[in-house]
Amino acid sequence: MLYCKAMNTQKWETGMKRLLSILLVLTILTIPAIALADFDYDSIPTPNMLVVDGNDTSVVFYERNADQRVFPASTTKIMTALVALENGNLDDTLTVGDEVLGTTIKFTELSSLMGIKPGETLTLRDLVYGLMLVSGNDAGEAIAKYVGGSVDGFVALMNQKAQQIGMNGTHYTNPHGVHDDDHYTTARDMAKLMAYALSIDEFVKIAETRTYTVPANSVRPTELVLLNTDRMLNAVPGDPVNTVYPYAICGKTGDTPMAGKCFVVAAEKDGARVIITMFGDKADLYNGDTITTNLARFVNAAAIFDHVFANNFATVTAAELGLQKTFSTGVVNANAADLQDGQLTMSAQIENLTIRTSNDKVNNIKANAGAITANVVLTTDAQAPITAGQTMGVVEYKLGEDVICKADLIADFAVSAASGEVSSPDETAIVTEGPDGTALIDKGRKDWSASDTLTLTFVLLAILLVALIVTFVLSERKRRYERKRRARAKQRRQQYYE
Structure with missing residues (x-):
């Protein structure tokens, strides 16, 4: 009897060991699957859509009919603003004429308008704000006439700029996006346009503005208060959903019966930047609920941003890559006693430097760390006197032609002036080794990082x-x-x- 009981206990323990082993295997296999669960893009009905890395639009996170021809509606005004900024002076003043009533087509009460009248004197800055914030068609016509001499002249500049950016599927016929069958673009082209626009500081400053006031004048006795129509930036009282997104940079909406509801928007979080372009949403997505239909693009964009930031980006630190910190240069008119082996040593400020980019790029950077080079650009003349801690320039760490990160370059010690001159150093040099002959990438010991620990686990x-x-x-x-x-x-x- 005792023997049988012992045998049963042994069988129970053996069974439990088997069960624990199976559970362990299932846990290990299941955790990665949960972490990498795909976002349900099918829940978003937008017919034409693209989600890309804002720093490199060739990195695509999701696309749907991104090269299919679409009508851009008022997202056209991104290009209009860029052409105005690059070909005009925002401080110029101008008196607008009948063009604000519409040139090729007369504007109606259904048109999105800034609210200006013929005879008003405004600055070009006022018009660009009116163009981007409230999507003023009247502002677009006035800008076109002033900057391009005529609407046709301005449109020629728009198409020229589109070709320069690489928007090969785009053609413009007007500066505001009022429907024309020959006025078209693609979701991919608009992502390229937004990426280019984000490189223009003045564009971002205007497009991210929540509210702008245009002073009253002799023709219009009241001021104009312009509220940005991008609901990811501006909350509107009465909306059933708060669509303001904390990481949004700026965006531009568009809406016509032929184009549907459109949205081009960018957001940035912890150094990662994402651009979303959405075209062709139907005017009624929720059985007559026009408010929810209008807000859908903002809610959907926020959900996509959250998913991409959480799942499609990774980080790598300068320490993980073993990037060299110390560089050197000669100094003009230096006291030789202050130098080390005739050189001033400088330290790149990379202690807390983290590179955050798409998963594929991080993997590529790690795999090719040995090929990283450093382009040292001295923004301060290497001429004595120099103080300890003085910023001397920047270091651009590059993999091929791509700059993967930058760091300030700081003088390690002070150098006093002396009579006599040393030969002037090059202000720009490709540095592959430090003053002691060490390679740019340290092949020896390096500290364990969080990712190293995770890998070991x-x-x-x-x-x-x-x-x-x-x-x-x-x-x-x-x-x-x-x-x-x-x-x-x-x-x-x-x-x-x-």
Whole structure:
């Protein structure tokens, strides 16, 4: 009886060990699957859509009919603003005429307007704000006439700029996006346009503005208060959903019966930048609920941003890459006693430097760390006197032609002036080794980072899993052998007694 009870206990313990092993395997296999769960893009009905890395639009996170021709509606005004900024002076004053009533087509009460009247004198700055914040078609016409001499002249500049940016699927016929069958673009082209626009500081300053006031004048006795129509920047009282997104940079909406509801928007979080372009949403997505339909693009964009920031970007630190910190240069008119081996040493400020970019790029950077070079640009003349801690320039760490990060370059010590001159150093140089001859990438010891620790943890888990499987297989073989041996012994005993 005691023997049977012991045998049952042993079987129970063996069964529990098997169960724990199976649970461990399932846990290891399931965690990555949960972490990498795909976003449900199918829940968003937008027919033409693109989600890209804002710093490199060739990195695509999701696309749907991104090269199909669409009508841009008022997202056209991104290009209008850029052409105005690059070809005009925002401080110029101008008197607007009948063009603000519409040139090729007369504006109606259904048109989005800034609200200016013929005869008003305004600055070009006022008009660009009116163009971008409240999507003023009247502002677009006035800008076109002033900057381009005529609407046709301005449109020619728009198409020229589109070709320069690489918007090969785009053609403009007007500065505001009022429907014309020959006025078209693609979701991909608009992502390129937004990426270019974000490189223009004045554009971002205007497009991210929540409110702008245009002073009253002799023609219009009241001031104009312009509120940005981008709901990711501006909350509107009465909206059932708060659509303001904390990481939004700027965006531009568009809406016509032919184009549908359109949205081009960018956001940035912890150095990662994403651009979303959405075109062709129907005018009624929620059975007559026009408010929810209008807000859908902002809510959907926020959900996409959150997913991409959480799942499509990774980080790598300068320490993980082993980037060299110390560089050197000669100094003009220096006291030789202050120098080290005739050089001023400088330190790149990379202690807390973290590179955050798309997963594929981070993997590529890590795999090719040995090919990283440093382009040192001295923004301060290397001429004595120099103070300790003085900013001397910047270091651009590059992989191929791509700049992966930048860091300030600081003088390690003070250098006093002396009579006599040393030959002037180059202000720009490709540096592949430090003053002591060490390579740009340190091949020796490096500190353990969080990612190194995580990698080691997964390796140890994998080893443990293999050990459990091997133990399980060996124990099963031993158990089968014991059963066969006992069966043979029993058979021999039976034969003996017979």
